[in-house]
């Protein structure tokens with residue numbers, strides 16, 4: 001029987017909820033507003049008209065761009081503030097791991113905060129005493145538990161907060177990116193505990209930027225974009241919708257295809273020529289797969305102006321093991337010497353997959369005159385599991401003493417690269433193509449022994 005049929009009402013039901021913030025240019029404008037003069041009031045809707053039902057046993061991943069309204073939604077579901085509009089009905093004990101250390105008193109020790117926070121979440125002192133050993137064992141912060149939490153690192157904060165939140169056994173646990181703070185060991189531990197909670201039938205809402213986490217942990221995905229709920233349904237669809245919003249419309253299930261629309265296979269020479277004829281403008285930002293959330297730094301003496309995968313007109317999409325040829329165009333606005341061209345590949349979670357540069361490869365530094373347009377051909381073998389990755393391209397130079405690297409233009413996570421296919425049973429990043437063969441003879445011999 002479906003969860004919805006077995007229960008008459010959801011744990012959380014939101015109908016058209018919205019949150020409006022009001023700001024004033026000057027403090028006295030607040031007073032003018034109170035007097036009914038609203039000219040100076042600025043309204044901002046962080047969330048608008050959201051309907052949401054949360055049913056027992058669901059794990060819902062909430063994804064969306066920075067500033068979309070995800071945290072605002074969760075804060076309202078946790079009861080931190082009421083919605084400005086709409087109706088919100090919460091029929092469950094909800095525990096939230098929202099901002100770091102929210103609900104912790106910085107002056108109290110870790111131990112005092114465990115009693116304090118667990119008390120806020122409805123546990124008696126005796127219940128906290130009974131759970132204390134497992135809370136401390138989970139948090140693994142040792143004697144720091146006797147220190148005021150204001151002395152904690154962000155990792156220690158989140159360890160203790162998570163340990164308390166799961167000890168309370170809430171009917172609904174709401175986690176807002178908190179897990180991304182901990183180290184990899186702690187994150188794995190949290191994910192295991194989340195899976196145990198799921199198996200016990202707990203209900204979970206997770207906000208994350210990691211599509212990998214959503215696909216691994218969640219059974220429903222909600223996408224929030226520009227204050228509105230724009231998708232609510234199966235996880236795969238949610239991730240595709242979110243990726244399209246981030247990177248353009250060509251990412252879904254695209255098969256690698258080296259044939260251009262005119263029917264010819266594009267050679268790298270022709271591609272390089274095309275790249276050069278497009279001139280010196282910065283066109284990377286209009287390429288499919290361009291990440292609007294790239295981080296760009298540099299003094300601008302040279303620019304990373306364009307990049308694309310040979311043979312692809314859309315988002316760089318390839319199959320595991322494929323040899324990739326990526327052309328990157330650099331435009332030098334000034335004469336530059338002792339130059340290094342670099343590339344990096346990361347997972348969507350920010351884990352470095354590979355990094356190299358022209359100096360490491362050839363031992364040579366490059367020199368270009370002002371006005372030079374340079375096309376570099378990067379080739380690599382994509383022995384990667386099917387996932388989304390982000391490429392970084394940069395151009396830097398050594399200072400005249402050869403000591404410091406000066407960044408001319410570094411475009412971090414500037415372009416999406418998709419490795420298509422079925423991950424099968426494998427997990428991780430590298431495609432090692434492991435195969436297992438069980439030797440039945442051996443099995444018999446061991447059986448005899």
Ligand SMILES: Nc1ncnc2c1ncn2[C@@H]1O[C@H](COP(=O)(O)OP(=O)(O)OP(=O)(O)O)[C@@H](O)[C@H]1O
Pocket residue numbers: 021022044045046064065066067068069070071072073
């Ligand atoms: N107290 C506040 N006053 C005014 N505006 C606010 C306030 N809190 C949030 N906002 C704005 O509301 C919008 C939604 O913020 P929210 O934190 O919910 O986004 P988010 O999707 O969680 O973003 P992120 O992924 O960056 O955490 C943002 O534009 C933010 O600047």
